[in-house]
Amino acid sequence: MEFRLIDRLQALTAQARDDVRLGIGDDAALLAVPAGQELAVAIDTLVEGVHFPRGTAAADIGWKALAVNLSDLAAMGATPAWALLALTLPVQPAEAQQALVDGLADGFAQLARSHGVALVGGDTTRGPFVLSVAVHGFVPPGQALRRDGARVGDLVFVTGTLGDAAAGLQRLAPSPDPDEEKRRVALRARLNRPEPRVAAGLALRGRASACIDVSDGLLADLGHVCMASGVGAELVAPMLPLSSALLGCCDEAAARDYALSGGDDYELCFTVPPARAGEVQADLARLGCGATRIGRIVAGDGVRVRDADGQWLTPVRSGWDHFPDETARP
Amino acid sequence: MEFRLIDRLQALTAQARDDVRLGIGDDAALLAVPAGQELAVAIDTLVEGVHFPRGTAAADIGWKALAVNLSDLAAMGATPAWALLALTLPVQPAEAQQALVDGLADGFAQLARSHGVALVGGDTTRGPFVLSVAVHGFVPPGQALRRDGARVGDLVFVTGTLGDAAAGLQRLAPSPDPDEEKRRVALRARLNRPEPRVAAGLALRGRASACIDVSDGLLADLGHVCMASGVGAELVAPMLPLSSALLGCCDEAAARDYALSGGDDYELCFTVPPARAGEVQADLARLGCGATRIGRIVAGDGVRVRDADGQWLTPVRSGWDHFPDETARP
Numbered sequence: 160m161e162f163r164l165i166d167r168l169q170a171l172t173a174q175a176r177d178d179v180r181l182g183i184g185d186d187a188a189l190l191a192v193p194a195g196q197e198l199a200v201a202i203d204t205l206v207e208g209v210h211f212p213r214g215t216a217a218a219d220i221g222w223k224a225l226a227v228n229l230s231d232l233a234a235m236g237a238t239p240a241w242a243l244l245a246l247t248l249p250v251q252p253a254e255a256q257q258a259l260v261d262g263l264a265d266g267f268a269q270l271a272r273s274h275g276v277a278l279v280g281g282d283t284t285r286g287p288f289v290l291s292v293a294v295h296g297f298v299p300p301g302q303a304l305r306r307d308g309a310r311v312g313d314l315v316f317v318t319g320t321l322g323d324a325a326a327g328l329q330r331l332a333p334s335p336d337p338d339e340e341k342r343r344v345a346l347r348a349r350l351n352r353p354e355p356r357v358a359a360g361l362a363l364r365g366r367a368s369a370c371i372d373v374s375d376g377l378l379a380d381l382g383h384v385c386m387a388s389g390v391g392a393e394l395v396a397p398m399l400p401l402s403s404a405l406l407g408c409c410d411e412a413a414a415r416d417y418a419l420s421g422g423d424d425y426e427l428c429f430t431v432p433p434a435r436a437g438e439v440q441a442d443l444a445r446l447g448c449g450a451t452r453i454g455r456i457v458a459g460d461g462v463r464v465r466d467a468d469g470q471w472l473t474p475v476r477s478g479w480d481h482f483p484d485e486t487a488r489p
Numbered sequence: 490m491e492f493r494l495i496d497r498l499q500a501l502t503a504q505a506r507d508d509v510r511l512g513i514g515d516d517a518a519l520l521a522v523p524a525g526q527e528l529a530v531a532i533d534t535l536v537e538g539v540h541f542p543r544g545t546a547a548a549d550i551g552w553k554a555l556a557v558n559l560s561d562l563a564a565m566g567a568t569p570a571w572a573l574l575a576l577t578l579p580v581q582p583a584e585a586q587q588a589l590v591d592g593l594a595d596g597f598a599q600l601a602r603s604h605g606v607a608l609v610g611g612d613t614t615r616g617p618f619v620l621s622v623a624v625h626g627f628v629p630p631g632q633a634l635r636r637d638g639a640r641v642g643d644l645v646f647v648t649g650t651l652g653d654a655a656a657g658l659q660r661l662a663p664s665p666d667p668d669e670e671k672r673r674v675a676l677r678a679r680l681n682r683p684e685p686r687v688a689a690g691l692a693l694r695g696r697a698s699a700c701i702d703v704s705d706g707l708l709a710d711l712g713h714v715c716m717a718s719g720v721g722a723e724l725v726a727p728m729l730p731l732s733s734a735l736l737g738c739c740d741e742a743a744a745r746d747y748a749l750s751g752g753d754d755y756e757l758c759f760t761v762p763p764a765r766a767g768e769v770q771a772d773l774a775r776l777g778c779g780a781t782r783i784g785r786i787v788a789g790d791g792v793r794v795r796d797a798d799g800q801w802l803t804p805v806r807s808g809w810d811h812f813p814d815e816t817a818r819p
Contacts, residue, residue, distance in 0.1 A: 186564035187531040201517040202573040206616035234516035243532040245621040286536035287617035291575040
């Protein structure tokens, strides 16, 4: 390919990592996993028009492609180390392509540097606009946060706030009202620049009984934990952590729906035995993201939600299908 | 996603690998690299209409997506272990989608099983038809085959035969002539079902001074070795290994051009000090792929080709740009 994205990314993400024995430029990278550590690996794809709207800033796309993958490592309690990038880009005029590539590289590299992640390999091809990133991290044997460890009686927590990204997705156009615009910008930032909860994941090792990142929506993702653990969960809607930006731009019922079913928040949802809840909350508060108790694990299966008045809610949908597909063929 | 490709692939590729501590189904896989081994990792993408023509059999696509990646490991002398698959597929009627997914899974799994590769993670999304595969293998520290070790005086070899895949790409339509059709089928098989030279790569460890797989075309790929090693190469055109299928369907000059500039052969091109050439050739002959001496490393830079009469050839192009793009935007 003519566009030198990988070279540019390599320059921007050059990390002084002793464990990269041979980086970009050969048929494969050569890497050394630290003795006594297991390797955690994940891969995730972003497709234009499916995972980000056409017109999204290139730097946001580059950031997000790495962020959604680091979020997977965070959910395992792994320390990020290396990334691979497979980028497919349409042929376009040189100037536009250079701007796109520079933006992608800048956003990707900015997040990579902040987590000490080295780009060790990549592939660039022409075609529709699709990015796949694979990430690698380390975790001591037996200490990874899995989905299958939730037990009846555990408390359910979530970091940060929920629903912001989904609400941001509905607010593409700037608002003439300054307060509304400020909220819109805050929500859009949650959508475009998710902060993978890596430090929180590390703090949860040895404490959380199960963990997952909220990418498809709380109900769907906690549902995966329940399924894997053979348990059910009961949530209390008024306990869901909602940002002031979200509450400022819709009523509480709509905010709750965003929080339950919206995706792309990349917070961690985890379960903790009650005896450990206090220390976990204190530690995550110190890390800045905080952790809010939102329910508990019960016998049975599935996720049920109780409203403020104690009534069971019937969610309209159990997940979030991103936004109307711009690329699907008929 | 509704299509259960990853589940199906998991079932088909389930390997009894002790080093997979946690496979598909959580936020990341947990893997154990054997003590004292380095990890070799690579990623490659196939795009419909760019890397394979529309209408290619699904099983061939699944096979090739893994094969091009295993070829990268082969070129490093690494033993394959694990793969990740990121698949983007258009929305289509359920029956067609199921057939496509089944075919992809069958082809991928067939090759994975033959190399003991476990699929440990994946991601499926809707969008244009794009597959990215990341592979992981093991290599003892310091023994990987790199591009930068070629030395003046080394001999240049290539496994198997060259040019078949590129010639096959020009022959989409069946021929009414039975002999011509037999040749066409053989050439198409080289294009659609490349055999990664994993065993050859392992046999070259500690012997070859440099190695690369021929994916973009011999001139381009050997050019990468020369660039990385700070040397030049002289090839002798009549020494290029050409299959009877290729020679049967075009004249020798055309066959030579396919061999020099055609891509997608996935043979290994490597350099060996003269003293080791005999043993290497004998070992690769025993492995079935053979190795043909095609030239030597010289001082200088770039790759030059001498014809039968000793004249220097001037290649029209120094690489192979796949085939006319079906997907590029204007």
